[in-house]
Amino acid sequence: MAFPKAPAILASRDLRGADLAGDPAGSSLRIYAWMRLARVADNRILDLFRQGVIRGTVTGGQGNEWMVVPLALLLDKAKDVVCFTHRGLGGHLVWSGHLCDHLNQYLANAMSPTRAREGNIHHGDPANRSLPMISHLGAMCGPVLGATDSQRRFGRKAVGVAFFGDGSSSTGDVHESLNLASLLSLPVVFVIENNSYAYSTPTDEQFARGTELWRRAEGYGMEGLVLECCDPRDAARALAPVIDRVRETSRPVLVEARTLRLRGHAAYDTCDYLRPGEADAFAARHPLPHFRESLARELGAARVDAVDAEIGSFIEDCIKAAIAVPRPDPAGMEADLFAPAPAPFPWRPEPAAPESLTLAQALNRALRKVLAERPASIVLGQDIATYGGAFKVTENLFAEFGRTRVLNTPLAESACTGYAIGLAVNGHRPIEEFQFADFATEAMTQITLNAATMHFRSGAACPLVLRLPSGAVGLGSFHSQELESLFLSMPGLKALYPSNPQDAFNALLAASEDNNPVLLFEHKGLYRRGKHPVAWDPDYRRVWHPRRIREGGFATLVTYGEAVHLAKEACDYLAAEYESDIEVFDLRCLSPLDLSEIVPSVARTGRLIVLHEGRRTHGFGAEIVARVTEGARPPLKAPPLRIAALDLPVPFAHELEAAFRPSKDRVIELITGWMS
Numbered sequence: 140m141a142f143p144k145a146p147a148i149l150a151s152r153d154l155r156g157a158d159l160a161g162d163p164a165g166s167s168l169r170i171y172a173w174m175r176l177a178r179v180a181d182n183r184i185l186d187l188f189r190q191g192v193i194r195g196t197v198t199g200g201q202g203n204e205w206m207v208v209p210l211a212l213l214l215d216k217a218k219d220v221v222c223f224t225h226r227g228l229g230g231h232l233v234w235s236g237h238l239c240d241h242l243n244q245y246l247a248n249a250m251s252p253t254r255a256r257e258g259n260i261h262h263g264d265p266a267n268r269s270l271p272m273i274s275h276l277g278a279m280c281g282p283v284l285g286a287t288d289s290q291r292r293f294g295r296k297a298v299g300v301a302f303f304g305d306g307s308s309s310t311g312d313v314h315e316s317l318n319l320a321s322l323l324s325l326p327v328v329f330v331i332e333n334n335s336y337a338y339s340t341p342t343d344e345q346f347a348r349g350t351e352l353w354r355r356a357e358g359y360g361m362e363g364l365v366l367e368c369c370d371p372r373d374a375a376r377a378l379a380p381v382i383d384r385v386r387e388t389s390r391p392v393l394v395e396a397r398t399l400r401l402r403g404h405a406a407y408d409t410c411d412y413l414r415p416g417e418a419d420a421f422a423a424r425h426p427l428p429h430f431r432e433s434l435a436r437e438l439g440a441a442r443v444d445a446v447d448a449e450i451g452s453f454i455e456d457c458i459k460a461a462i463a464v465p466r467p468d469p470a471g472m473e474a475d476l477f478a479p480a481p482a483p484f485p486w487r488p489e490p491a492a493p494e495s496l497t498l499a500q501a502l503n504r505a506l507r508k509v510l511a512e513r514p515a516s517i518v519l520g521q522d523i524a525t526y527g528g529a530f531k532v533t534e535n536l537f538a539e540f541g542r543t544r545v546l547n548t549p550l551a552e553s554a555c556t557g558y559a560i561g562l563a564v565n566g567h568r569p570i571e572e573f574q575f576a577d578f579a580t581e582a583m584t585q586i587t588l589n590a591a592t593m594h595f596r597s598g599a600a601c602p603l604v605l606r607l608p609s610g611a612v613g614l615g616s617f618h619s620q621e622l623e624s625l626f627l628s629m630p631g632l633k634a635l636y637p638s639n640p641q642d643a644f645n646a647l648l649a650a651s652e653d654n655n656p657v658l659l660f661e662h663k664g665l666y667r668r669g670k671h672p673v674a675w676d677p678d679y680r681r682v683w684h685p686r687r688i689r690e691g692g693f694a695t696l697v698t699y700g701e702a703v704h705l706a707k708e709a710c711d712y713l714a715a716e717y718e719s720d721i722e723v724f725d726l727r728c729l730s731p732l733d734l735s736e737i738v739p740s741v742a743r744t745g746r747l748i749v750l751h752e753g754r755r756t757h758g759f760g761a762e763i764v765a766r767v768t769e770g771a772r773p774p775l776k777a778p779p780l781r782i783a784a785l786d787l788p789v790p791f792a793h794e795l796e797a798a799f800r801p802s803k804d805r806v807i808e809l810i811t812g813w814m815s
């Protein structure tokens with residue numbers, strides 16, 4: 140489809156601070172044209188929603204253009220990083236693409252930039268560093284930090300801009316991100332779009348001490364300033380030096396932009412909650428008509444009228460063109476969940492001779508290899524630098540690779556995972572250690588909604604490894620959990636769970652070269668369970684598939700992680716005592732599940748056992764049983780047996796923990812009971 144030709148005045152998307160002094164007329168009219176485009180487009184999108192042509196919801200940016208348009212014009216589109224919010228259509232229009240691209244997004248048609256997988260303004264242009272927003276407010280700050288840092292690491296003098304509203308400023312992610320940006324000295328401008336309301340809630344019901352949100356900057360050790368709603372040229376004059384300063388000093392700045400609540404929260408909101416006179420007060424301060432009037436005075440009404448007319452007919456032509464685009468095709472959706480597998484990385488075939496290592500040492504060896512051979516890799520997590528991590532998996536890496544590659548993080552799992560996502564989307568390959576898998580719940584939104592959905596909704600790869608020390612080793616409810624079911628009930632995550640040092644080494648290489656977020660579950664009880672030979676394995680990618688570790692004809696047992704060792708011991712005992720040989724598979728990869736060898740094995744043995752340490756109800760075994768037995772031919776000889784932990788929080792005392800999770804004796808008892 141040929142998009143209508145844009146008016147000449149929209150040919151330039153750039154504004155330099157100096158333009159405002161040197162050529163006030165030319166640059167003023169250009170700012171006006173982009174603002175006008177944003178405003179009329181937003182209004183027409185609202186009309187189309189009311190007519191039922193656009194579905195879902197639309198959240199307009201009316202009242203924010205005076206700030207977002209000059210800011211977008213001032214940024215360097217060839218290197219800077221942004222993430223606009225649901226009030227940022229003006230920013231999107233300036234940043235990249237044709238108006239039709241953006242309309243296609245709202246119309247969710249076959250040419251939508253999110254391939255119609257997201258609606259409203261949830262698109263971006265990741266290839267040009269405009270990160271697509273997710274609804275979860277505050278959660279986009281971390282990715283802006285990461286992508287901006289990634290640009291700097293690649294030697295590009297970028298600035299990032301993280302937008303969020305007054306309401307969003309209450310989220311933990313915003314706090315974590317402000318702290319992280321200051322700590323890492325990241326060149327990010329945080330912009331609070333304060334329109335005095337979060338949906339229907341006024342600021343005095345959101346904050347105890349009024350609305351001086353910019354003053355929070357001091358607490359984070361950064362500069363803060365307030366920008367009252369004003370003529371967009373004044374906004375540009377105020378913002379240009381801020382951007383320059385952030386670019387030069389690489390210090391973050393917090394800007395509170397006091398914007399206007401000209402319309403309701405979204406299309407359906409009639410704003411009944413505004414206080415008496417408030418709507419009129421907003422209207423009186425509305426910069427767009429004032430700006431238009433001054434331009435008409437300065438340049439003559441005819442020139443401004445001509446811009447309006449040209450933009451108006453361009454928008455109508457674009458709407459016609461976008462409406463004519465066919466509806467999206469569901470075909471291919473499932474294939475797009477994951478980014479395709481890249482060619483194997485040309486790893487050096489080392490260690491050539493086997494080294495005798497524990498599983499923790501094997502992971503350390505693999506991390507060293509990844510850091511040494513792949514410059515884009517970065518290891519981050521709490522206490523992982525000089526201390527070497529809670530389980531010493533990162534020991535000595537800091538001494539060898541330094542702070543830029545091996546980065547200690549504050550207790551801010553959500554922002555740090557967001558930061559890692561930003562690094563990943565922009566071309567780095569972060570490997571994040573969670574001190575215990577349990578703390579990954581702090582980053583639930585970032586992992587399951589931001590990272591996991593990234594490729595599906597934006598087409599961008601997110602090569603991110605999340606290392607999760609798992610399993611019960613006597614530490615109680617909050618340092619012991621097996622969280623595979625929790626995470627893997629959400630689409631878009633890959634997951635590996637090695638049971639021995641060689642698989643752990645292979646798993647880290649395989650995960651680190653994948654172009655998707657990969658959860659690497661590491662059972663703490665296996666970290667130091669003996670030393671085993673570990674060497675370069677040209678078949679390391681086999682770790683994405685299960686391995687048959689014991690042959691047998693009586694039944695098929697599927698397990699993973701530490702339970703693999705229980706299974707082996709129990710099956711050896713059963714073979715000796717009952718002459719019942721059980722075939723055992725170490726699943727190794729929990730997502731994507733490959734059951735291609737397991738299904739024929741169960742067809743042959745006619746019996747299926749699943750064994751894992753995670754809880755039984757909604758446990759991962761339920762999925763395996765369902766997938767293996769649905770449509771099983773021939774029908775099974777016995778109902779499947781699930782052996783798992785009790786449906787309880789992980790109890791602390793060792794007697795209680797032993798009763799909670801499967802033991803060798805319990806496995807034997809349950810299997811013999813099932814056999815008889």
Ligand SMILES: Cc1ncc(C[n+]2csc(CCOP(=O)(O)OP(=O)(O)O)c2C)c(N)n1
Pocket residue numbers: 226274275276277303304305306307308310332334336337338404
């Ligand atoms: C974390 C989170 N909680 C709740 C919501 C639902 N919600 C969407 S917009 C909104 C109000 C946001 O207010 P603000 O950040 O001030 O932005 P504004 O819409 O005023 O521009 C709420 C509560 C959300 N998107 N994210």
Ligand SMILES: [Mg+2]
Pocket residue numbers: 304305306332333334335336337338
């Ligand atoms: Mg608000």
